Amino acid sequence: MTRxxxxxxxxxxxxxxxxxxxxxDGLAERLGDDPVLVDPRxxxxxxxxxxxxxxxxxxxxxxVLLLPQRDVDSDESGIDGVLLRxxxxxxxxxxxVVVVTDAGELQAGEGGSSGVEASALLDRxxxxxxxxxxxxxxxxxxxxxxAEGVASGSQEGAERGVSGVDRQxxxxxxxxxxxxxxxxxxxxxxxxxxxxxxxxxxxVISSGGW
Numbered sequence: 738m739t740r741x742x743x744x745x746x747x748x749x750x751x752x753x754x755x756x757x758x759x760x761x762d763g764l765a766e767r768l769g770d771d772p773v774l775v776d777p778r779x780x781x782x783x784x785x786x787x788x789x790x791x792x793x794x795x796x797x798x799x800x801v802l803l804l805p806q807r808d809v810d811s812d813e814s815g816i817d818g819v820l821l822r823x824x825x826x827x828x829x830x831x832x833x834v835v836v837v838t839d840a841g842e843l844q845a846g847e848g849g850s851s852g853v854e855a856s857a858l859l860d861r862x863x864x865x866x867x868x869x870x871x872x873x874x875x876x877x878x879x880x881x882x883x884a885e886g887v888a889s890g891s892q893e894g895a896e897r898g899v900s901g902v903d904r905q906x907x908x909x910x911x912x913x914x915x916x917x918x919x920x921x922x923x924x925x926x927x928x929x930x931x932x933x934x935x936x937x938x939x940x941v942i943s944s945g946g947w
Contacts, residue, residue: 765826791884
C-alpha cells in the first residue's frame with residue numbers, strides 16, 4: 738500500500754511539472770502605475786510615501802518591487818531571474834529596478850542606459866548597513882539612499898556619454914550585465930542572511946549603518 742501511494746505521489750509530481758514562474762509582465766505593468774509596488778501579502782512594511790518621493794525625484798525611471806519570499810522561492814529562476822524579466826518587460830533602457838523580498842533578499846539592475854551601476858550601488862548600501870537588523874525602517878532608509886544614489890549615478894553616467902549610445906545595443910548589454918552579476922550576488926546574498934540573524938538594539942538600528 739505504501740509503495741502504491743508513493744508511486745501515485747511521484748506521478749502527480751511529474752504531471753505538475755516545474756514551479757510556475759511569477760507573472761513578471763504583469764508586475765512590470767503594475768510598476769508603470771505604481772513605481773513603489775508592495776505586495777499586500779509581504780511580511781514587512783516600508784514607508785512607501787518616503788520611498789516614492791525619493792524615486793520620483795530620480796532623473797531616470799526607478800522602480801521598487803517588494804515581494805513575499807515564498808513567491809520568489811517558487812520561481813525557479815530566483816530573485817535574479819525575476820529581476821531580469823521585470824527589467825526586460827519594462828522595455829526601457831533607462832529603467833532602474835530594485836527587487837526586495839520580505840526575508841531580506843535584495844537585487845538591483847537596470848536596462849543599460851541609465852548611467853547607474855545599480856547592483857554595485859545597492860551592494861554598497863547594504864554592506865554599509867550590515868550590522869543593522871532587517872526591518873521596515875532600515876529598508877526604507879536603504880531604498881531612499883538607493884534612489885538618491887541613482888540620481889547622482891545617472892548624472893555621472895550621462896557625463897561619460899552613456900546616454901548617447903545606441904538605445905537597443907545598450908539595453909541588451911544591460912540585461913546581459915544583470916544576468917552576469919546575478920551569479921556573483923549569490924555569495925553576497927548568503928552573507929546578508931547570516932547578518933540578519935543577529936538582532937540588534939534600537940540604538941544600533943537608528944545609527945544608519947547596515
